[in-house]
Amino acid sequence: MASGAAEAADLKIMFQGDPFEIAAIQGAASRFEAAHPGTKIELINTPHDAYNEKFGAMASTGNLPDIIQLDAPFLANYVWSGYLQPVTGLVEQALIDDMTPSNVSQGTYPPDKGLYAIGLTDSTVVLYGSRKQLEAAKIRIPTSVADAWTREEFEGALKTLSASSKWPIDLFRGYGTKTEWITYAYEPILESMGCDLINRTTWKSEGTLDDQTCVDAATMMQSWVKAGWVVPQSAGTNQFYAEGRPAALAWGGHWVYAEAKATMGDDLVAMPLPKFGQKSASPNGTWIFGINKASAEPKLAGEFVSFMLKDADYRKAYEEHTGFPGLKSFAAASPVYAAGGPMAVAFAQASESAVPRPPHPAYPTITLAFQQAMTDIFDGADPKDELSKAAKKIDADIEDNDGYAPFDGN
Secondary structure, three states: OOOOOOOOOOEEEEEOOOHHHHHHHHHHHHHHHHHOOOOOEEEEEOOHHHHHHHHHHHHHOOOOOOEEEEEHHHHHHHHHOOOEEOOEOOEOHHHHHOEOHHHHHHOEEOOOOEEOOEOOEOOOEEEEEEHHHHHHOOOOOOOOOOOOOEHHHHHHHHHHHOOOOOEEEEOOHHHOOOOHHHHHHHHHHHHHHOOOOOOOOOOOOOOOOOOHHHHHHHHHHHHHHHOOOEOOHHHOOOOOOOOOOOEEEEEEEOOHHHHHHHHHHHHEEEEOOOEOOOOOOEOOOOEEEEEEOOOOOHHHHHHHHHHHHHOHHHHHHHHHOOOOEOEHHHHHOOHHHOOOOOOHHHHHHHHHOEOOOOOOOOHHHHHHHHHHHHHHHHOOOOHHHHHHHHHHHHHHHHHHOOOOOOOOOO
């Protein structure tokens, strides 16, 4: 049960992940083989940073495995390219019925509304803070999505906290300049302000990403950096809970909770993302599992995905690492996300404010263009110019692919 196994595999699975995730998949595969004597599984563990490159190489030679783990916003590109088939009818219906609305959203292909991928988990970003510090500064602590800070409250909090903290907020710029984090974590600010990376009806970016609302949103984010309120990229990614607590707040993924909790204990508080406009908006989407359209064993592939998602040890591994629930049954067994739990507001965002990244085949270009624009904007470039450049790149890719039918309406 490993890449390069002597015996021919009945099922091949390509995946990536942190060490605990790799171990969880390996364990599930071993137990599946034990429950299905004679079945051989080949595990293709691929480093995260090299995943898309290896996937592209395998796709170009027609050698994609039976089961493909994919980052949710890339699903539309994979389905449009003919790499995936619907999982409905292959994965157990009880599991599909158990999916949260956000999980269904991340696995759905808009043109045919088919479900092409499923996972145990989903993801979100929340605003973390120190209860003691916020209370000492007389800054209110919102407890629900509806109760989220307004833009005025958020920026007022940053200004107040700047008097007592080295940096009022960590936006986790330390993750890098060419990383999905930029689109994942910052696009919700555009959505909250009332704009988007692309018009989701016409599928044109010019006139949307570069309109005044998005320019205002980018200018606002740039102003936080100019004011010295944001942890710089060079400072790393643990300034919120490092010794001395140099950052007062953290705009962080659900996975930050476990790291910060270990240091901060009950002082850690999770809050909803702010309402910069009329609503709060939050991200969703994570690495989920799809089945190759060309698989010779689609039924067996569906059986394995079903087995893995139900496997108690597989679930336990994610529960121990505060995995964000994508299945309702997993949420029920995850006290940290339950009503009254310390991350209850994070789970509430999944149904109340989550907005998927644009589900379009051009997404690889969309995200790269936005990443470059925001990196340059944070470094002081003109927001209007950079967003205009990004919009032009996105529309050029769509035009080069003849509109990515049927997204062009044909």
